[in-house]
Structure formats: C-alpha cells, structure tokens
Amino acid sequence: MTDTVTTHGVPERTAPERMVPRRPRKPRAYPIFRVVVLTLTVLVFIAPLVWMLVASFKTNVDIYDSGKTFFFTPTLDNYANVLGRNNYFTFIFNSFWVALWSTVASLILGVPAAYAMSRFTMQRSAMVVLMARIIPGVSLLVPWYFIFANLRLVGGFGVLILSHMFVALPLIVYIMMSFFDSLPTELEDAGQVDGLTPIGAFLRITLPLSVPGLATAGILSFIFSWNNFMFALVLSGANTKTLPVAIFNFVSYASIDWGSLMSAAVIVTVPIMVIALFTQKYVVSGLTAGATKG
Amino acid sequence: MTATVTNKPTARKAYSAWANRHRKWLFAAPAMIFVGLLIAVPLAWTVYLSLTDAQGSVRAESNFVGIANYLKVFGDTERFWPAVLRTFTFTGGAVATEMVLGMGIALLLWRPFKGEKWVRVAILLPLVATPVAVGMMWRLIFDPNIGFANQFLGWFGIPAQPWLSGQGTALPTLIFVDVWQWTPMIVLILLAGLTSLSEEPDEAARIDGANSWQRFRFVTLPLLRSTVIVAIVLRGIDALKTFDILYATKGKGGGSFHEVETLNVYAFGLSFDYNDYGIASTVLILFFLLIIAIMWMITYRRKGEGS
Numbered sequence: 001m002t003d004t005v006t007t008h009g010v011p012e013r014t015a016p017e018r019m020v021p022r023r024p025r026k027p028r029a030y031p032i033f034r035v036v037v038l039t040l041t042v043l044v045f046i047a048p049l050v051w052m053l054v055a056s057f058k059t060n061v062d063i064y065d066s067g068k069t070f071f072f073t074p075t076l077d078n079y080a081n082v083l084g085r086n087n088y089f090t091f092i093f094n095s096f097w098v099a100l101w102s103t104v105a106s107l108i109l110g111v112p113a114a115y116a117m118s119r120f121t122m123q124r125s126a127m128v129v130l131m132a133r134i135i136p137g138v139s140l141l142v143p144w145y146f147i148f149a150n151l152r153l154v155g156g157f158g159v160l161i162l163s164h165m166f167v168a169l170p171l172i173v174y175i176m177m178s179f180f181d182s183l184p185t186e187l188e189d190a191g192q193v194d195g196l197t198p199i200g201a202f203l204r205i206t207l208p209l210s211v212p213g214l215a216t217a218g219i220l221s222f223i224f225s226w227n228n229f230m231f232a233l234v235l236s237g238a239n240t241k242t243l244p245v246a247i248f249n250f251v252s253y254a255s256i257d258w259g260s261l262m263s264a265a266v267i268v269t270v271p272i273m274v275i276a277l278f279t280q281k282y283v284v285s286g287l288t289a290g291a292t293k294g
Numbered sequence: 295m296t297a298t299v300t301n302k303p304t305a306r307k308a309y310s311a312w313a314n315r316h317r318k319w320l321f322a323a324p325a326m327i328f329v330g331l332l333i334a335v336p337l338a339w340t341v342y343l344s345l346t347d348a349q350g351s352v353r354a355e356s357n358f359v360g361i362a363n364y365l366k367v368f369g370d371t372e373r374f375w376p377a378v379l380r381t382f383t384f385t386g387g388a389v390a391t392e393m394v395l396g397m398g399i400a401l402l403l404w405r406p407f408k409g410e411k412w413v414r415v416a417i418l419l420p421l422v423a424t425p426v427a428v429g430m431m432w433r434l435i436f437d438p439n440i441g442f443a444n445q446f447l448g449w450f451g452i453p454a455q456p457w458l459s460g461q462g463t464a465l466p467t468l469i470f471v472d473v474w475q476w477t478p479m480i481v482l483i484l485l486a487g488l489t490s491l492s493e494e495p496d497e498a499a500r501i502d503g504a505n506s507w508q509r510f511r512f513v514t515l516p517l518l519r520s521t522v523i524v525a526i527v528l529r530g531i532d533a534l535k536t537f538d539i540l541y542a543t544k545g546k547g548g549g550s551f552h553e554v555e556t557l558n559v560y561a562f563g564l565s566f567d568y569n570d571y572g573i574a575s576t577v578l579i580l581f582f583l584l585i586i587a588i589m590w591m592i593t594y595r596r597k598g599e600g601s
Contacts, residue, residue, distance in 0.1 A: 034402050038409075041399055042416040048474070049419060051442055052431040064440050113325035120318045129329050134585055135337070136535050138561045139578035142343065142571055143336035166332050169325060197314045227424040229538045234566055244426040248542055251430070258434055265427035276422040277415060283422065284414075287479060288486035291524045 049269075056263035063258045078263035086260075088267060090239075091246040095268075098157065098232075098242060099225035102164035103218055106172050109165075111214065114176030115202060119185075126177060132170040140166070141234050148235070155237025163231040168221035171286075175220065178290040179213030180206075212282065219279050220286040226272050243268040344575035349568075356572070363576040373552065373560060374577065378584075380548075381556040384465060385533040388472040392529060393522070395473065396480025401510070403481070404488050417478035425475070429542030432471045433458060458543055464553045471539050476532075480525050487521030488514070527592055534585055537562065557581040 055063055057074040082088050117126045144163065148154045183206065191201040207214075229244040236245055247264045250257070276283050313320060344363055348356035367374050403413060420428070435442050436457035444454040457467045491514070499513045515522075537558045540548060546567050548555025555563070561581060564574035 034407070038399075038402055038413055041402075042413055045416050045420050045474070045478070048431055048435055049423070051435060052427075055434060063434075066440070066445055069442070069445065109325040109328055112321035116318050116321035122318070122322060125322055125326055128326060132329050132333060134531055134589060135333060136558055136561070136578060136581055136585065138537075138558060138565060139340050139575075139582055140333065140336040141562075142565050142574060142578070143339035144332075145566075146339070147336075162332070165328070169329060173325065197310060199310075199314050199317055202317075223422055227422075227426075229424075229426045229542070230562070233541075244424055244538070247424075247426050247430060251433075251545075258440075261430055262434065265424075265430050269423045269427045272422050272424065273419055276418055280415070280418060283418065284482055284486075287421070288483050291483040291486050291521055291528075 052262050052265055052269075055258065056266045058259055060257065060259050078259040079267075081257075081260045082264045082267065086246075086264075088243075088246065088264065091241055091243045092267070094157075094236075094240055095226055095242040095244075098160045098164055098240075099222045101157075102161045102168050102225045103221040105161065106165045106168035106221055107214065107218055110169050110172035110217070111176055111207075111210075112202075114173045115180055115206065117173070118177045118180035126173065129170050129173045132166055133174070137166075137230055141231065145234060154235055155240060157240055159235045160232060160240055160242070163235055164225040164228055167224050167228060167231075171224060172217040172221055175217040175286050175289045176210075176213055179210060179216070183209060183213075212285075215279070216282040216286040216289070219275065219282050223272055223276065223283070226268075340575045340578055343571050344579050346572050348571040348575075349573075351569070359572070363572050364580075367573065367576050367580065373555070376552065377555050377557050377560040380465060380554065381534060381558070381581075384469060384472070384536065384554075384556055385530060387466070387469045388476070388533050388536075389526060389529050391469070391473045392477045392480045393526065395477045396484055396525070397522075399477070399481045400484035400488055401514075403485055417481055420475045421478040421482075423475065425538035426542045428471065428475055429539040432467075432474075432539075433543050436467060461549075461551050461553050464544065464549060468539060468543065468554055471543075472533065472536060475539075476529060480529060483525040483528070484518070484521060487518050491517050523592065527589065530592075531585065531589065534558075534588070557584075 056078055057076070058068070058072055059075055059077065062068045062072045113125075113129065116122060117129075141163075144159075145154065148159050153159045187205050187209070188198075188201045191205045192198060196204060227244065228242075229248070232240075232242040232245045233248065236242060241249075243264075247261070247268060250261050250264060343356075345358060345360060346356040347359050347363075348354070399417070403410065434440075438444060438454060438456050438459055441457070443457060447454065456463055458464050495513050495517065496509055499509045504512070535558050536556065540554050540556060540559050541562070544554045547563050548559045552560075557577065558581065561574050561577045564570045564577060
C-alpha cells in the first residue's frame with residue numbers, strides 16, 4: 001500500500017525523520033524570474049493596444065514613415081474624420097442600443113429560467129439553452145435571414161436585438177445558474193415560513209441578494225453584444241449598422257486609411273475596456289463562472 | 295377551494311396558487327421557448343435546405359435533391375476538406391498554445407505579490423477588446439511594409455516576413471492573434487481553479503521533498519483536472535467557430551488562396567457571398583455534427599474515467 005502512495009514521482013526520504021520538518025530553501029532566482037516573465041507578459045498584452053492608440057493620433061504620412069515610429073506630432077484629424085464625416089456617432093448609438101436592449105430582454109427571460117433550472121436541477125432543460133452556445137451562428141443565420149427577410153424585418157433594430165439575445169441568453173443562464181447554485185436556500189425558506197409564496201420569496205429575497213450575479217451577467221452580456229460582428233454583418237441595415245460592421249466596411253475599399261481605421265478601432269474598444277476595468281471583479285467572475293465546479 | 299370567479303381576491307389567490315405550483319415551468323418556459331424557436335426551427339430549416347438546391351434569391355424556387363449535396367461536399371477536396379483541416383489546425387494550435395501559456399502565467403500569478411493588480415488589468419484588456427478591432431490592429435502591426443512587426447525583426451537583423459499576406463504564414467499569424475486575445479481567458483479560469491485548491495496537499499508534498507515540477511505534475515495538475523477540461527471545452531468551442539478575426543483580416547473566402555478559410559468562414563461565404571444556400575446548409579450541418587462529436591468525446595472521456 002505504502003508503495004503505491006510513494007511512487008507518485010515523489011522521492012522517498014532517506015534522511016532520518018526530523019521532529020520539525022525543514023522547508024526546502026526557496027531558490028533565490030524564482031522571484032526575479034517571476035518579475036521578469038510577468039513584466040514581459042504585460043508588455044506583450046499591452047503593447048499592441050498602445051500601438052493602435054498611438055497610430056490613431058498619427059497622420060497617414062507618419063504611419064508610413066518608419067523614422068516616426070515613436071516621435072511624431074499628434075493629430076486629432078483621424079477622430080474628426082471618423083466621428084464627423086463618417087457618422088460614427090450613429091454607429092456608437094446603434095451598438096449601445098442593441099447591446100442595452102438585448103441585455104435587458106435576456107435578463108428578463110434568463111434569470112427566472114436560471115433560477116428554476118438551478119432550484120429544480122433541470123439539467124436537460126439547461127442543456128437545451130446551453131446548446132445555443134455550441135451551435136455555429138452561421139447555421140442559424142441562413143434560416144433567420146430567410147424568415148426575417150420574408151417578414152421584411154431585416155435591417156431593423158428588432159432583428160439585431162433578437163439575434164444578439166441568442167448570444168446573451170445562454171451566457172446569462174450559465175452565469176446565473178452557477179450563481180444560484182452557490183446561493184444558500186435558507187433565507188428563501190425562512191421567507192416562506194414567514195408567509196411569502198415561493199414566487200414572492202424569489203422576488204423579494206433571492207433577487208435582491210443576486211445583485212452581484214445580475215451585474216456580472218448583465219455586464220458580460222453587454223460586452224459580448226457590443227463586440228458581436230457576424231450577426232450584425234448580415235442582419236443590420238444602413239441605419240442600424242453597429243460599430244464592428246462599420247469598422248469592417250472601412251477596409252472594403254482599395255487603399256486603407258490606416259489612421260482613421262485605428263481611431264475607429266480605438267472608439268469601439270476603449271468604452272468597453274473602461275467598463276471592464278471599472279467592473280473588473282464582475283467580468284472576471286462571469287468569465288470563470290462554473291469553472292471550478294467540474 | 296370554494297373559490298368563485300366573481301370573488302376577485304379569491305380569484306387572485308387561486309391564480310397565485312396556480313402560478314406558485316407551476317413556477318418551475320412558468321420560470322423556465324419563456325427562455326426555453328425563445329431558444330427553441332430561434333434554434334429548433336432554423337435548425338430544422340437548415341437540415342431541409344441541405345437537401346435542396348436552394349440558391350440565389352431568398353424567395354427563389356428550389357428542388358428537393360436528397361443527399362446529393364452531401365455527396366458533393368464529401369467529394370470536394372478543393373474547398374471542404376482543406377477547410378476541415380484548417381479548422382483543426384487553427385483550433386488545435388491556438389487552444390494548445392493558450393493552455394500551455396495560460397497555465398504558466400496562472401502559476402506565476404497564483405501566490406500574491408506586489409503589482410498583481412496591474413498584471414490582472416493588463417490581461418483583461420485583450421479579452422474584452424472587440425475582435426474586429428483586434429483584427430484591424432494586428433493587420434497594421436503585421437503589414438509587410440509599414441508594420442511594426444517587421445520593423446522589430448529588423449532591429450535584430452531578421453528579414454521581413456509576409457505575415458498575414460503570405461500563403462503559408464497567414465494561418466500561423468492568426469493563431470498568434472487568437473493566442474494574444476484568448477490566453478487571458480485561460481489564465482483567469484485556471485487561476486480561479488488554483489485559488490480554490492486547498493494548500494495542504496501541496497504543502498505535504500513539499501515536506502516530503504518534492505521539487506516544484508513534481509509538485510505541479512503530481513499534485514496541482516491532477517487536482518486541477520476538471521478546471522483544465524472546462525477551460526479546454528469553453529475555449530475549444532469558441533476557437534472552432536472563430537470568424538471575426540479571420541474575416542476582418544483576410545476578408546471573403548479566407549484570402550485569395552483561401553489560406554485561412556475554416557469551416558465557419560467557408561459556410562458564411564457560401565451563404566452570404568455566393569448565396570449557395572443548399573451547399574452552405576450541408577457544410578453547416580456537418581460542421582455542427584463535428585462540434586457535437588468533439589464535445590461529446592471530451593465529456594464522455596471525462597465521465598468514463600470518473601473521479
């Protein structure tokens with residue numbers, strides 16, 4: 001028996017037993033190694049974003065000039081061009097509007113569903129909703145396009161919001177299920193003993209306690225909708241175009257206006273990064289939801 | 295029990311009692327109906343379309359052709375099978391690299407230290423950045439003539455690379471972009487797993503004289519097994535379906551030689567650039583079955599081995 005335990009690659013100790021086991025000396029090199037590697041990691045993740053930001057303040061002449069990689073006269077022309085001449089305020093609004101309503105609608109549908117699935121352990125139903133996360137979006141886009149084109153809805157906000165809900169809903173159900181799983185039922189039970197109906201207990205006790213979970217689910221759903229490209233590429237019209245589609249359309253011409261393209265990229269990424277930084281705790285807990293349950 | 299419909303408070307009570315009794319389905323049904331309508335109906339339609347020669351306009355007539363599309367797709371060694379291979383290359387390359395790097399970074403971040411906050415912020419930024427914008431950003435950096443990547447290589451005397459515009463280098467470059475954006479996700483998931491571990495097994499192994507590699511390989515990694523599998527499954531599903539960065543950097547058809555055309559890009563192109571709905575649906579059904587099969591294999595293995 002002891003043999004099988006000690007053969008896990010751990011060398012058996014040959015030294016006589018000590019009363020107080022001495023910790024092996026920590027190698028000095030490790031802290032330095034750690035700092036160096038982590039600094040490099042941070043650089044690799046941040047540098048490209050800084051590069052994008054820097055390029056957005058350069059004229060196209062400067063972007064083409066390798067002598068002006070780091071030293072140049074910053075200009076706001078690109079932003080003026082993108083926001084002024086290219087109607088980007090409309091696209092910003094479109095992205096925001098679609099993200100907002102698809103998130104709100106998905107929360108209304110998804111939170112009670114997640115609650116029921118968690119409390120009644122409806123595993124098969126949960127699987128149905130989570131299937132939406134597995135199915136390739138393109139396979140639904142063709143029929144959606146058929147259906148919505150026949151209903152003459154393609155190009156409106158409604159279709160975009162519906163399609164983004166398709167991404168948001170499984171995400172919200174997934175996050176809220178693992179949140180409700182970890183929420184003790186005692187308080188709800190106590191509420192019911194005190195005369196609340198089960199639904200009353202959910203509305204008045206569980207929901208207020210779920211604010212952190214709701215924030216997590218809501219923020220992530222907003223981010224995913226804001227970043228979504230494929231659905232809007234097919235289903236949006238000239239007036240409902242979202243930011244990622246607008247940026248993509250920038251390069252469909254022969255020569256690329258790099259400065260404006262980079263400022264457009266900054267305009268789409270910076271708001272979402274700011275939101276993510278202020279709500280870091282929630283974003284991280286949402287991205288890692290269910291990861292430790294196994 | 296003797297409630298009359300005219301008695302309003304009693305009717306409300308009866309309704310409330312009914313709602314509470316059926317709250318399980320009352321709560322779950324709207325979401326499930328929504329998902330069902332948006333998935334089941336379209337999926338059934340896609341299956342039907344894959345058996346027809348539908349193409350051209352949305353309202354055009356189409357004929358039932360049986361499994362002809364499937365035979366055609368299976369025999370297509372020019373676009374379909376290379377796309378399958380690229381999908382596997384991209385997913386395998388990206389997820390494997392992300393797992394190794396992610397595990398390394400997660401282990402470095404595991405024990406608290408000064409400045410931890412900054413590293414966490416830095417790794418969160420790529421993760422939330424809009425993929426299309428990320429694609430455009432790397433397109434500028436990897437531009438063969440004006441990009442920083444070649445300028446950087448030049449400092450070390452390394453000749454300029456074609457990166458995204460090279461037929462052989464485009465896919466590896468895009469794997470790199472995917473790794474840049476999604477390694478943080480793996481770090482966060484693994485870090486959540488690591489922090490939930492109790493320190494005792496690690497401590498015990500240390501006292502027994504195990505070195506760091508042995509402690510990682512024989513103590514931490516087995517304890518982290520389910521988290522690692524969750525990370526692979528979540529990332530794998532998304533990597534198989536990668537579309538945004540491929541389409542944003544290489545455009546229609548995955549470049550002029552289809553060098554980055556994965557199944558998703560191929561199916562999208564068939565559907566919306568060529569309006570070849572019948573063949574597109576066939577490719578999509580096969581792609582969908584492939585994803586299901588892979589996910590089933592991973593989760594089946596997991597159940598089979600037990601814990």
